[in-house]
Amino acid sequence: MSSQAELDNSELDRVIRSEYEAGFTTLVESDTLPPGLNEDVIRVISAKKEEPEWMLEWRLEAYRHWQTMQEPNWAHVQYPPVDLNAISYYSAPKSMEDRPKSLDEVDPELLETYKKLGIPLHEQEMLAGVAVDAVFDSVSVATTFKSKLAEAGVIFCSISEAVREHPELVRKYLGSVVPKGDNFFAGLNSAVFTDGSFVYIPKGVRCPMELSTYFRINEANTGQFERTLIVADEGSYVSYLEGCTAPQRDENQLHAAVVELVALPGAEIKYSTVQNWYPGDEDGKGGIYNFVTKRGVAHDHAKISWTQVETGSAITWKYPSVVLRGDHSVGEFYSVALTRHAQQADTGTKMIHLGKNTKSTIVSKGISAGKSSNAYRGLVRMGPRAENARNFTQCDSLLLGDRCGAHTFPYIESKHPSATIEHEATTSKVSDDQLFLCRQRGIDPEKAISMIVNGFCKEVFKELPMEFAVEAGKLLEVSLEGAVG
Amino acid sequence: MLEIRDLHASVAGQPILKGLNLTVKPGEVHAIMGPNGSGKSTLANVLAGRDNYEITGGEALFDGKSLADLEPEERAQLGLFLAFQYPVEIPGVSNMEFLKAALEATRAAQGKEEWDSVTLLRKAREACKQVDLDPQFLKRGVNEGFSGGEKKRNEIMQMLLMEPKLALLDETDSGLDIDALQTVAKGVNSLRGPERGIVLVTHYQRLLDYIVPDFVHVLSGGKIIKSGGKELALELEQHGYGWLTGGQNGDNGKEDQTA
Ligand SMILES: Nc1ncnc2c1ncn2[C@@H]1O[C@H](COP(=O)(O)OP(=O)(O)OP(=O)(O)O)[C@@H](O)[C@H]1O
Ligand SMILES: [Mg+2]
Numbered sequence A: 001m002s003s004q005a006e007l008d009n010s011e012l013d014r015v016i017r018s019e020y021e022a023g024f025t026t027l028v029e030s031d032t033l034p035p036g037l038n039e040d041v042i043r044v045i046s047a048k049k050e051e052p053e054w055m056l057e058w059r060l061e062a063y064r065h066w067q068t069m070q071e072p073n074w075a076h077v078q079y080p081p082v083d084l085n086a087i088s089y090y091s092a093p094k095s096m097e098d099r100p101k102s103l104d105e106v107d108p109e110l111l112e113t114y115k116k117l118g119i120p121l122h123e124q125e126m127l128a129g130v131a132v133d134a135v136f137d138s139v140s141v142a143t144t145f146k147s148k149l150a151e152a153g154v155i156f157c158s159i160s161e162a163v164r165e166h167p168e169l170v171r172k173y174l175g176s177v178v179p180k181g182d183n184f185f186a187g188l189n190s191a192v193f194t195d196g197s198f199v200y201i202p203k204g205v206r207c208p209m210e211l212s213t214y215f216r217i218n219e220a221n222t223g224q225f226e227r228t229l230i231v232a233d234e235g236s237y238v239s240y241l242e243g244c245t246a247p248q249r250d251e252n253q254l255h256a257a258v259v260e261l262v263a264l265p266g267a268e269i270k271y272s273t274v275q276n277w278y279p280g281d282e283d284g285k286g287g288i289y290n291f292v293t294k295r296g297v298a299h300d301h302a303k304i305s306w307t308q309v310e311t312g313s314a315i316t317w318k319y320p321s322v323v324l325r326g327d328h329s330v331g332e333f334y335s336v337a338l339t340r341h342a343q344q345a346d347t348g349t350k351m352i353h354l355g356k357n358t359k360s361t362i363v364s365k366g367i368s369a370g371k372s373s374n375a376y377r378g379l380v381r382m383g384p385r386a387e388n389a390r391n392f393t394q395c396d397s398l399l400l401g402d403r404c405g406a407h408t409f410p411y412i413e414s415k416h417p418s419a420t421i422e423h424e425a426t427t428s429k430v431s432d433d434q435l436f437l438c439r440q441r442g443i444d445p446e447k448a449i450s451m452i453v454n455g456f457c458k459e460v461f462k463e464l465p466m467e468f469a470v471e472a473g474k475l476l477e478v479s480l481e482g483a484v485g
Numbered sequence B: 001m002l003e004i005r006d007l008h009a010s011v012a013g014q015p016i017l018k019g020l021n022l023t024v025k026p027g028e029v030h031a032i033m034g035p036n037g038s039g040k041s042t043l044a045n046v047l048a049g050r051d052n053y054e055i056t057g058g059e060a061l062f063d064g065k066s067l068a069d070l071e072p073e074e075r076a077q078l079g080l081f082l083a084f085q086y087p088v089e090i091p092g093v094s095n096m097e098f099l100k101a102a103l104e105a106t107r108a109a110q111g112k113e114e115w116d117s118v119t120l121l122r123k124a125r126e127a128c129k130q131v132d133l134d135p136q137f138l139k140r141g142v143n144e145g146f147s148g149g150e151k152k153r154n155e156i157m158q159m160l161l162m163e164p165k166l167a168l169l170d171e172t173d174s175g176l177d178i179d180a181l182q183t184v185a186k187g188v189n190s191l192r193g194p195e196r197g198i199v200l201v202t203h204y205q206r207l208l209d210y211i212v213p214d215f216v217h218v219l220s221g222g223k224i225i226k227s228g229g230k231e232l233a234l235e236l237e238q239h240g241y242g243w244l245t246g247g248q249n250g251d252n253g254k255e256d257q258t259a
Helices: A002-009 A011-022 A024-029 A039-048 A053-066 A108-117 A121-127 A137-152 A159-165 A167-173 A184-192 A432-440 A445-461 A466-480 B040-048 B072-077 B095-109 B117-130 B148-162 B178-191 B205-210 B231-239 B252-258
Strands: A155-158 A197-201 A227-232 A237-242 A258-263 A268-275 A289-298 A303-310 A315-318 A321-324 A330-339 A344-353 A359-368 A373-382 A390-399 A405-414 A420-429 B002-011 B014-024 B029-033 B053-062 B080-083 B090-094 B166-170 B197-201 B215-220 B223-228
Touching: A039 A053, A039 A184, A053 A184, A137 A155, A155 A159, A159 A167, A159 A197, A159 A227, A167 A197, A167 A227, A184 A258, A184 A289, A197 A237, A227 A237, A227 A268, A258 A268, A258 A303, A268 A289, A268 A466, A289 A303, A289 A330, A303 A315, A303 A344, A303 A445, A303 A466, A321 A330, A321 A359, A330 A344, A330 A373, A330 A445, A330 A466, A344 A359, A359 A373, A359 A405, A359 A445, A373 A390, A390 A405, A390 A445, A405 A420, A432 A445, A432 B072, A432 B090, A432 B095, A445 A466, A445 B090, A445 B095, B002 B040, B014 B040, B014 B053, B014 B223, B029 B231, B040 B053, B040 B072, B040 B080, B040 B166, B040 B197, B072 B080, B072 B095, B080 B148, B090 B095, B095 B117, B095 B148, B117 B148, B117 B178, B148 B166, B148 B178, B166 B178, B178 B197, B178 B205, B205 B231, B215 B231, B223 B231
Parallel strands: A197 A227, A227 A258, A237 A268, A258 A289, A268 A303, A289 A315, A289 A321, A303 A330, A315 A344, A321 A344, A330 A359, A344 A373, A359 A390, A373 A405, A390 A420, B029 B197, B029 B215, B080 B166, B166 B197
Antiparallel strands: A155 A197, B002 B014, B002 B053, B215 B223
């Protein structure tokens, strides 16, 4: 794929392009674009979304810049190259006829996991993509939900809708945190993103409820290039939940999302993720590659808090970051990453302290089982103006078994003498003594392990909204099944 | 309820128990004393089924079932309880959460009715009170940052809730202050009953003033070398173990050579 940039005049490129000879108009009418990426594909995506001219220009600029970029290879993960020309960059959501008619047609293994997680039937149907008419409770829930939000002046809609309905906000903030050319995957996303969420919380408003992607109906397919933009205006507050604990399968192997958070002076954004993409089988086959760019900018006295629980994906490459631009701004990162089988995770955070008296906290808990590999990569940078900036980092790894690995890569750059940076790191195993105490009290070893692991993660779980925390605990338990031999 | 016949066991491949016999009947309290390193904790761990503690000869039957065939959790579910000499910490797992899991597993296996969370909380608070532990300890991580004595009381608190058939207490008295010793003894006594067996491992006669045993045994060199009534403990207190072990102080390896 590093050859991407050289493709312009190659034979391969001509072959790919030849597929588009059918012409632009036909392409706009078709449901799925043939595989491959070029400027026409981007024009088609933009046209299908009925985007204004500026949006198309923005995408094209991103694409042109992306073509000069190289896929990064510094992460502690290994995978065969993804053939970006084998991907179709636009396909309409599957029609009702193409979907399973009932849960009987869905992979029984998937249903088994849903059951273990205690997911209600109608939600199972939705998650498994069963063709049911829109009679979910969630529709009525979502309607009440929408009117409540409207009352508060909160905008919560798909990013495509926002581009059409709220162009002034989108134009101002899109790419303001993660620039188009930020990195290879973000660049690709900027060129071809097809959906995602947009949130705007007006000045001084405390969002009356937790916003969850789950309630953003009418977007069944989130797609592989998701784009999320959250803007919290001065003094406002919002808590946003992404993902769900149910394992999500997707035919698309590569996922490259971008999330941008803007916390204006005095605002607070709490962003929680529970991610459980299909990790692949024991050898990692069929698993999702998840390359995500998440970043927030905190202005004066603003606070951004990332909490994530990651159990899925064959490969995770993800560093939710906070740019502490304003004085007295606060950044937090709480993370649990569990890897098993052949999963590889390279995740962590960046805290970029620019303002005075800025403060950041990082708590990362990595759990590795099987023959998986789990790396924490964290950067704390204290800029030249960051007087009295403070960071505390705690980075704990727990190993289950002896074929797995944990790695910690802390990077610290301090340009201000008054800055304080504390770093603590531990690696431990579930001890035989702990396990024996549990078993001596009648608790079976699998339950014991999951209890001990949950205990290990407690500091992070307590940052999650209550319901999510309970689900996350259950998720770990299910994910760890069979991890003890 | 507990029948140990000519038990041989090794720890990590090293023979420690060498032909031990002991019978505990329902309603009885047995005290096991003996020099350091004589195999008392080994016996407790073998009975409870710890990894690396292997029965190499003889047998140990609990209610007629061979313990060697059972997983540790199965033994616990049958009503065997071990109060540890050195209770381990499980950070982040609250005592309450731990008790809930333990009681769910054992009560179900024993066909006892399930306790709902209100009942469980009430019972747990009562048990705490019995051993003079602040109920706040229920919220803390299992043994996390507990003092030595608090850990021991926590073990007894768990025992009171779990109402085991056979309780093995490994030096529960060491590390307790005098008042705590009495409190713990009271707790243990409250569990005494015609259908329950208790085996106390201790170094001190003092505990036996409060929990009066039916039998006292001296374990040395991996065997019971003397058994008697509660008076035996007093004799040991006065004369030590020398007169029984022939001058040896019970060191396992040396004992082996003289045997
Ligand atoms: N893992 C092990 N490997 C080798 N030897 C061991 C191991 N564990 C215990 N032992 C040995 O077994 C012997 C008996 O130990 P045990 O803990 O049963 O003694 P004890 O009678 O409980 O002593 P104390 O009164 O000091 O608690 C000791 O000599 C001890 O060193
Ligand atoms: Mg001992």
